[in-house]
Amino acid sequence: MAKTYKIAVIPGDGTGPEVIGEAVKVLQTAANKFKFKTDLTTFDFGGERYQRTGETLPDSAIEELRKFDAILLGAIGHPDVAPGILEKGILLKARFELDQYINLRPVRLYPGVETPLKNKGPQDIDFVVIRENTGDAYTGTGGVTMKGTPHEVAVQSAVYTRFQVDRCLKYAFEYARKFGKKARGRGEKNTLALCGKTNVLTYIYGLWERAFHEMGQARYPDITREYYHVDATCMWFVKNPEWFDVIVTGNMFGDIITDLAAITQGGLGIAAGGNINPEGVSMFEPMGGSAPKYTGKNVINPLAAICAGAMMLDTLGETAAAKAVEDAVMWTTANKVRNLAAGQMGYSTTEVGDLVANKVAG
Numbered sequence: 001m002a003k004t005y006k007i008a009v010i011p012g013d014g015t016g017p018e019v020i021g022e023a024v025k026v027l028q029t030a031a032n033k034f035k036f037k038t039d040l041t042t043f044d045f046g047g048e049r050y051q052r053t054g055e056t057l058p059d060s061a062i063e064e065l066r067k068f069d070a071i072l073l074g075a076i077g078h079p080d081v082a083p084g085i086l087e088k089g090i091l092l093k094a095r096f097e098l099d100q101y102i103n104l105r106p107v108r109l110y111p112g113v114e115t116p117l118k119n120k121g122p123q124d125i126d127f128v129v130i131r132e133n134t135g136d137a138y139t140g141t142g143g144v145t146m147k148g149t150p151h152e153v154a155v156q157s158a159v160y161t162r163f164q165v166d167r168c169l170k171y172a173f174e175y176a177r178k179f180g181k182k183a184r185g186r187g188e189k190n191t192l193a194l195c196g197k198t199n200v201l202t203y204i205y206g207l208w209e210r211a212f213h214e215m216g217q218a219r220y221p222d223i224t225r226e227y228y229h230v231d232a233t234c235m236w237f238v239k240n241p242e243w244f245d246v247i248v249t250g251n252m253f254g255d256i257i258t259d260l261a262a263i264t265q266g267g268l269g270i271a272a273g274g275n276i277n278p279e280g281v282s283m284f285e286p287m288g289g290s291a292p293k294y295t296g297k298n299v300i301n302p303l304a305a306i307c308a309g310a311m312m313l314d315t316l317g318e319t320a321a322a323k324a325v326e327d328a329v330m331w332t333t334a335n336k337v338r339n340l341a342a343g344q345m346g347y348s349t350t351e352v353g354d355l356v357a358n359k360v361a362g
């Protein structure tokens, strides 16, 4: 009997519903082709619902989301809602409550896609960032006193526990062993690089560095270990992206370096991420925001959402279907959509979805 995956779909705000529509189209084509079924349930969490009801992501919704095999998310962010409310109330709440402790960000320049990096091509821009997704400055530890006075004090603490660091490192080492450059036939070794700031954040990145080497020495001697400060990482991402294979880092640095990495792979039209709980429910999303000014115009690029769908399939164990979708995206960028920017693709949102879906259908 065909396997059925229960998938929660949260289209969200702005152009979220448009890109999710195309991701679902491709998903369903892949399901037909690869003989599995999807059982989709759509949730209306986002800015509109918040304005109507004052609710972001209620606790009852978290309990409901736990029952799904995966979550596909469009975009969160509404021009009439103050920054922070929806991000914290929906996106970060889901990540934290569902303990999605890995943020997986593949950075791959697909054929035909323009990169702002001079003289770099798909051979050079091909690495993965594993961002810890539950700790650091994101925990909300801190506060403000004497607010509004000249003596106002604001504290926002970066927090890491050994447990958080170890479980993230374990995922990263395992990932490097399975999908590093050697494992993929792209190099002579599998490398895991820790990106930190051991020269200033001596407590937090001291912990990361010790845990990194201890675990690597004891259990992953086959994986080459490297270390880069975060500021240097930014330089090398631009100058020598080909040096990188798998990179592991904390939540805040991961947030920043993955935007830099995204622009080198063609920007937010193509960059996708997975919020992964290896033991629970994971959530996949295009990295771009809700892009309100393009809403309803059928011009936004759906490829990032489609790639998020491919990552979801991969995580669900439908690896052949995931590869077919990624290959179809690569075919689309190589042969059809040469400019990934909204409104400049030469095709509408739905046409791009059709191109990918038809290629998957074969």
Ligand code: IPM
Binding pocket: 087, 088, 091, 092, 255
């Ligand atoms: C991301 C985003 C989020 C983050 C925001 C929207 C809260 O920038 O997924 O990278 O900072 O994690």
Ligand code: MN
Binding pocket: 255, 256, 259
């Ligand atoms: Mn970010």
